[in-house]
Amino acid sequence: MIKTNPPIDDSVLFKIDNSTQTTTPEKVEAPYSIEIQDHIVVKEYRANTFDGKKITMKQLINWPYIEIEFISKELKFKRTNVHAFKRYLTFSTEKITFKNTGELIEEVAVINNEIGREAYTLNVMKQYCHMYTNVLEKLQVILIILEDFVLDITEINMNSIATNTSIIFNIGGCIYARNKSVRTSDQAVSFAEFITPKMKFSLFHFKAIKDENSATPFEKLQELNNTTDVNIIRSFLPSIKYNCIYCIKSYSDKSDILKHFKQKHCMEQPVLCYKCKLQLNITALTENRWRHKCINCNSGTQSVPR
C-alpha cells in the first residue's frame, strides 16, 4: 500500500536524487517493488541474505509472510502472518507522520458460509492443547531410548556392533553391596547382597542403507526430515514395549508398567559402593547409568572392566 504524506506535488516529481538508487546490478531477488506512476520504482534494499538456519521454529511461525497450517484429525487451523507494512514516500524534507488506528481485532470473518460455526471457550482449547502436548511428549521416550542405545555401544568399547548379537556388560563398571544384620538375644545373622549392574544389549537387525558419498547418508531418514506427511512419519515411529522380566509381563504403556511395579514390587533399597563405601540411592544410579563419582573403581570413566 502506498500512501503519500504529504501528497505528491507534481512539480517535485522529477527532482529525485539519483545517488541512492541501486539499479545496477539488478536485484532480481527483491520481493518488494512498488511502481508509482510508471516512472518511480521503490525496491526493497537487500541488506542481508535470509538465513533460515538461524531462525528458530518459534521465530519462523511469527515471521512476516509465513503461514503455518496445522491439520490433524480433530483440529485444523492456520496462522498467517499478515503484518501490515505501510510505506510512505515524500518528496520533501517534511517529517512523515503515521497514525496508528490502535485496533486490537481488525477483522472477524466466516471462512465458509455454507457450514455452521461452533464456539469453544479458551478453557476448552487450553485443555485440549495441554492434553495434546502430553501425548506428544511420549515422543521424548524415543529420544531417551536412542540416546542410551548409543551410550551402550560406546560403553561396550568395541567400536563396532554386529546384528543378531547380544552382549552382557557391567553397566557403569562398579559393584554395589547391601548389608543387613539381624541380632537376637543369643544369635547374630549377617546378610550381604552384592549387585553387579549388568545390561544385556541385543541388536536384532539394522536395515538402514548408508550412502557413504552423501552428506545425509541415511536417505530414508532424510526423507523423514523433509516431510510433514503423517503416514511417512508414522512409518518411522517405533512400537515400544515395557517388560517386567521378573514376572514375564509385557506392557505397551509406560504408566502400566509403573502401575505393575507399584502393585507387585518394592522400591529398591539404597546400596553401598563396594569400593568407596559411598551410600547411593537407586534413583540416582539409574539416572546415571549406574555410575557415581568413585575414586576406587572405573565408574565415571568410559572404560569398562573386561
Ligand SMILES: [Zn+2]
Ligand atoms: Zn514384575
Ligand SMILES: [Zn+2]
Ligand atoms: Zn564408589
